[in-house]
Amino acid sequence: MTVLIGALTIGLILSLLAMGVFISFRIVNFADITTEGSFPLGGAVAAALISAHWDPVAATLAAFLCGMLAGTVTGLLHTRFKINELLSGILVMTALYSANLRIMGRSNIPLLDATTVITYVERLPGKLLQAPPEVPIAGWSVPAKDIAVLLFSFLFIAGVGMILFVFFRTNLGTAMRATGNNPQMVRALGVSTGLMIVSGLALANGLISLSGALLAQYQGFADVQMGFGMLVLGLASLIIGESLVAVKSVGLMIVGTVMGSVLFRLLVANALRRGMDPNDLKLITAAFVFAALILPGIVDRLRGRREGAASA
Numbered sequence: 001m002t003v004l005i006g007a008l009t010i011g012l013i014l015s016l017l018a019m020g021v022f023i024s025f026r027i028v029n030f031a032d033i034t035t036e037g038s039f040p041l042g043g044a045v046a047a048a049l050i051s052a053h054w055d056p057v058a059a060t061l062a063a064f065l066c067g068m069l070a071g072t073v074t075g076l077l078h079t080r081f082k083i084n085e086l087l088s089g090i091l092v093m094t095a096l097y098s099a100n101l102r103i104m105g106r107s108n109i110p111l112l113d114a115t116t117v118i119t120y121v122e123r124l125p126g127k128l129l130q131a132p133p134e135v136p137i138a139g140w141s142v143p144a145k146d147i148a149v150l151l152f153s154f155l156f157i158a159g160v161g162m163i164l165f166v167f168f169r170t171n172l173g174t175a176m177r178a179t180g181n182n183p184q185m186v187r188a189l190g191v192s193t194g195l196m197i198v199s200g201l202a203l204a205n206g207l208i209s210l211s212g213a214l215l216a217q218y219q220g221f222a223d224v225q226m227g228f229g230m231l232v233l234g235l236a237s238l239i240i241g242e243s244l245v246a247v248k249s250v251g252l253m254i255v256g257t258v259m260g261s262v263l264f265r266l267l268v269a270n271a272l273r274r275g276m277d278p279n280d281l282k283l284i285t286a287a288f289v290f291a292a293l294i295l296p297g298i299v300d301r302l303r304g305r306r307e308g309a310a311s312a
Contacts, residue, residue: 018238025238030078031086032204033086036230044224045059068202068203242256
């Protein structure tokens with residue numbers, strides 16, 4: 001049960017990463033590779049500031065703002081200097097590796113003895129509810145602090161998702177969505193597509209860095225290599241979510257992205273529990289992405305053949 005709760009919590013935290021990938025790849029239609037650098041940037045900034053005795057909430061907010069700055073730089077490289085979008089992301093991602101090392105001062109910062117946002121949440125059951133250290137659930141004794149962190153993650157992600165849903169229904173959000181769908185029409189209406197792209201990438205990478213900051217605090221350390229493969233993970237969550245909802249409305253897409261992130265994490269946790277070598281984690285991640293990419297097409301073809309046979 002503890003493993004399940006941990007997988008659900010990590011899946012919810014990483015859904016912020018999936019939301020960021022959703023904004024860059026689906027909303028503004030920008031293949032952004034900055035993710036691989038902005039995710040560890042969030043962890044590096046939060047860990048370095050918390051180690052310097054900053055308030056963890058302020059440190060997490062600073063990580064979000066630094067991620068927005070990274071996304072802004074990527075957007076400006078593309079819109080102002082006319083650099084290819086993939087190359088723009090690669091340039092910023094490469095620069096962020098050195099920046100993260102500079103911020104942390106070393107390759108790894110432990111947070112096990114530091115007070116973090118997660119520490120605050122873990123203390124809530126005992127302080128507010130006078131709850132016992134362990135709570136019985138379905139015949140299992142589960143630490144109350146793990147339940148508190150899971151509920152906090154769910155409520156936090158639900159709040160972020162609702163804010164994004166409302167934002168994308170505003171004039172600015174609608175213009176951002178239109179930029180990804182039809183930039184020529186948006187320019188004809190007098191809206192700056194460059195500004196929309198930069199704003200979208202800033203928001204996307206801010207969420208990605210926020211995910212990195214929360215994950216670092218949850219797992220108890222920040223590492224300069226923690227962003228490796230995160231773009232693939234975010235894409236996998238996005239693709240799985242799209243397959244689950246099968247509707248292109250923004251609200252359902254956001255819900256599907258969160259569901260895809262949680263489901264993907266549960267699949268990985270189940271594979272590890274069944275004895276998969278942790279060294280093969282990236283391999284199994286790539287396999288899941290491959291399956292998520294080809295299965296919808298296979299299902300559609302099989303459905304088309306059955307409908308054709310039935311009509312004949």
